[in-house]
Amino acid sequence: MPFLPAPRLIDPAAVPALRWGVIGTGIADQFVHAIHTHTTQRAVAVTARDTTKTHAFAERHGIARTHDSVDELVADPKVDVVYVATPHPLHREQALAAIAAGKHVLIEKPIAMTAADAREILDAGRAAGVLVAEAMWTRYLPQADVVRQLLEAGTLGEIDLVRADFGSLVPFDPASRMFAPALGGGAMLDLGVYIVAFASSIIGPPTTIRAVGTLAPTGVDDSATIALKTDAGAQAALTTTFGAVTPIEASVFGSRGRLDVLSPFYGPTGLRLSVDGQVEEWRDDTLPQVHDGLGYQATAVASFVGAGLVESPLHPHDEVVSVLATIDEVRRQIAAG
Template sequence: MLTLPEPSVTPLRGGPTLRWGVLGPGGIAQDWVSTVHRHTDQRVVAVASRSSDRSQAFAVRHGIPHAFEGHEALLASPDVDVVYVAAPHAQHRPLALAAIAAGKHVLIEKPMALDAQEAEEISQAAKAAGVFAMEAMWTRYLPQSDLVSRLLADGAVGEVRTVTADLGWRWEYSAGDPRFDPTIGGGVMIDAGVYPLWFAHSVLGPIDSVHAIGSVAPTTAEIEAVIALRSASGALASLSASATTTTPGLASVYGTTGSILFDSSFVFPARLRILSDGGEHEWADESGLAGRDGLAWQATALAAYVAEGRTQSPLHSLDDSIAVLRVLDDVRRQIRRHAE
């Protein structure tokens, strides 16, 4: 009889705390700060934007004591321990490098950079400076992700042979929408497709074969993708991402003696079914956090890692971030080449 292990995650309260600064007070930063302040002991003490009015309004809304125009003043502040880079994709690299150069730890919104080469530059800079750097692949820090990892390590489904994952949010096309501008990181892969790619990598490990087809917008940004992967072990993955339709966001892992099935979106706090020789089991996230409230978990994890003297995440390393981006780069090349 299979007994489900208890997920092991950093507690949301009662652990080490850091003083956070936010670069880029956009939509994801709004959600991140809201859940961090509601559900953890971490505190955001500063925010910076190119617009003074924008940073001031964000600070007032979230009870943040310091608001700056431009990132330089925030990075010079001795009151900031760690920086959350929540700016648009094209700003991840320059802002992360600036934070690292200022000696700040850094959490960089996913994906860490526009491509693998930029991610490698960030990784090398962080290692040279001896500061902590982590991609905000927040789903990895949810309780369900630890449960899946433990089940796989225990051989609960036998040898993994196939992984599936989909994610799609419908976007209305506009030529002026940055989501459709490939020169600044537009396209469905960098926005949504990175999640299925991460999930496959987290389960299968290194990928040695990538095949992708898809569609592009008039701007050449990819708007649909279907991806087949083969891992170094020979296991397969079937993934999809879409900006033309909204999908359930389901994922699954199939092994030789059982399977793990997500009954709700694998990106958010979720429900799982585990089928094995020991029968069928159900598991649901009981933290009380739903949707983007789950962003809180990565903040407390990072604070704990810094307190332990680490310089990168033991769950999703800088090399993991780079490996996922290498596959993402390959997928985009194939889609755009086939669309010519």
């Protein structure tokens, strides 16, 4: 029978209990719930554009301090690390402010609007000697560690193809974050970052990128079909769309076998390994809600800070930039028709 190794987990009690300052109250709601429920990390301060929502968020999560501005929050001496959870066009300015204040920073995906902006943020963090990481939480899930072990062991043989999809039915609204250019709209920046990052984690950076897709009336991409190829010959077939619900699965095909990441592949779900005609399945049912898995990345960030690192060894700076460079090119090709 194939053998799925056990995930190598970081003990939440074995890492520094960092004090987190939170910018934004959207996905941050699920993040703070996850860290307070499943880790030793604690949110101690929050700021957001809407004062009423900020105070309600703080009360809901037992956060002691609210700040009137990003500058106030990053200057707070009781904050060790800043979590940037605002729309992506704001990430660059807010991350650079946190870095300039000497804070470690975890920035929601995508880390920036372009690869160039991502490089600027990451270089600033390195120069300041603080940890900067993109919040690609998928990379820190238990199943991601199992996948890494299988790749390191060569269980699947030579990797030939990666497939991944992420489609969600999103009604068109020109003012919404999904469709407004000023808010970083588009399927690639919202959903597509997951599929490109997954392919990158398996086959590395592509040297050939081909993409077709469609544009919403506002001019942002609302679907994409992508083919990637590396110099070694490995390929990826990726799809994303705002126009339909897709299986949200990912698969890796090698010369010896196949690995499926169960739906939704971006969260803690499970794996199915097929090797030499034998099938083994592992499911991750340890958490009550999918987004409780956000806690894994917070624990990982704390472990990196404790080790004095300035980048994530599981999601290094060069890869963060490479993924955004791929997205830049996909968006360019779709816009060009």
